[in-house]
Amino acid sequence: MKKYKQSEITPEKIYKKRRKFIKSIGLGMSSLSLSTIPFLNKGYSQNKNELTSYEDITTYNNYYEFGTGKGDPFKNSQEFVTKPWSVTIEGEVDNPITLSAEEIISLFPSEERVYKLRCVEGWSMVIPWMGFSLSKLLNKVSVKNSAKFVEFESIYDPLQMKGQKYPVLNWPYREGLRIDEAMHPITTVVTGLYGKALPNQNGAPLRIFVPWKYGFKSAKAIVKIKLVENMPTSSWMRSSPREYGFYSNVNPNVSHPRWSQATERVIGEGIFSPRIETEMFNGYGDEVANLYSDMDLKKNF
Numbered sequence: 666m667k668k669y670k671q672s673e674i675t676p677e678k679i680y681k682k683r684r685k686f687i688k689s690i691g692l693g694m695s696s697l698s699l700s701t702i703p704f705l706n707k708g709y710s711q712n713k714n715e716l717t718s719y720e721d722i723t724t725y726n727n728y729y730e731f732g733t734g735k736g737d738p739f740k741n742s743q744e745f746v747t748k749p750w751s752v753t754i755e756g757e758v759d760n761p762i763t764l765s766a767e768e769i770i771s772l773f774p775s776e777e778r779v780y781k782l783r784c785v786e787g788w789s790m791v792i793p794w795m796g797f798s799l800s801k802l803l804n805k806v807s808v809k810n811s812a813k814f815v816e817f818e819s820i821y822d823p824l825q826m827k828g829q830k831y832p833v834l835n836w837p838y839r840e841g842l843r844i845d846e847a848m849h850p851i852t853t854v855v856t857g858l859y860g861k862a863l864p865n866q867n868g869a870p871l872r873i874f875v876p877w878k879y880g881f882k883s884a885k886a887i888v889k890i891k892l893v894e895n896m897p898t899s900s901w902m903r904s905s906p907r908e909y910g911f912y913s914n915v916n917p918n919v920s921h922p923r924w925s926q927a928t929e930r931v932i933g934e935g936i937f938s939p940r941i942e943t944e945m946f947n948g949y950g951d952e953v954a955n956l957y958s959d960m961d962l963k964k965n966f
């Protein structure tokens with residue numbers, strides 16, 4: 666059997682080649698096209714807009730269920746079983762439903778969505794996600810007018826997730842959005858990255874991604890989506906309410922109590938390259954600033 670060097674077979678290489686090929690034969694509207702939803706690619710144009718490598722995206726992670734070190738999720742999640750998997754959508758809806766991950770993935774075709782992820786810790790990556798608008802899934806269950814917020818719940822499985830044996834966070838991991846944030850077209854149900862199925866360490870089989878908020882708002886491995894009347898308390902709010910607010914919009918003008926949020930380190934650029942300026946709403950202000958026009962974002966951090 667021919668041995669391949671790791672660098673020859675990375676999905677990143679295959680992916681970039683395929684994307685070039687698709688461009689060269691002019692399939693402008695294919696699912697891998699960046700132009701399907703034009704606004705998706707704005708937002709980090711002032712910054713380096715190179716995709717972060719597949720290796721960095723899949724080996725430098727935050728996923729406390731598998732440990733608190735950046736390399737722990739890659740090391741500890743490879744055996745995590747994601748089949749069978751079901752997601753329940755319930756609460757203030759007309760038609761509560763439980764769907765398997767496979768059903769969700771086949772019901773709602775995924776498209777490529779290149780978004781920047783800005784972690785509250787002060788680093789960022791540009792990731793070619795695969796996914797679809799959360800609003801499509803929510804519309805399937807007919808959300809009631811009484812639903813003002815959405816709560817996301819990640820899986821609780823301490824036998825498989827060693828990190829859940831320790832009270833680092835209040836398990837299961839919980840996050841939430843206001844209903845208009847959840848319905849915004851760039852709020853994404855992620856099914857993959859680099860044109861492939863989502864790796865376990867990035868939140869397989871399904872995770873949420875909210876481009877204009879700090880990374881912790883984007884819950885991984887979700888099993889429940891609950892429509893509720895009152896603002897939910899997320900795991901991070903519970904652990905440190907002074908540091909982590911419900912909104913957590915990326916905002917260079919509002920410091921974390923222990924560090925500034927004005928700049929960020931681009932993962933993959935090497936430790937000597939200069940930090941870049943953090944943009945309001947992570948650069949997605951044209952799309953989402955109107956959601957907050959009457960709000961004091963220092964108070965509602």
Ligand SMILES: Nc1nc2c(c(=O)[nH]1)N[C@H]1C(S)=C(S)[C@@H](COP(=O)(O)O)O[C@H]1N2
Pocket residue numbers: 722725726727728729730782783784785819838866867868879880881882883884885886
């Ligand atoms: N269930 C769960 N979801 C989570 C986390 C976590 O620890 N558990 N970490 C969050 C944080 S802090 C970040 S920055 C992103 C990281 O996503 P990535 O590892 O795919 O880059 O996932 C978020 N979602």
Ligand SMILES: [Mo]
Pocket residue numbers: 727783784785786879880881
């Ligand atoms: Mo984060």
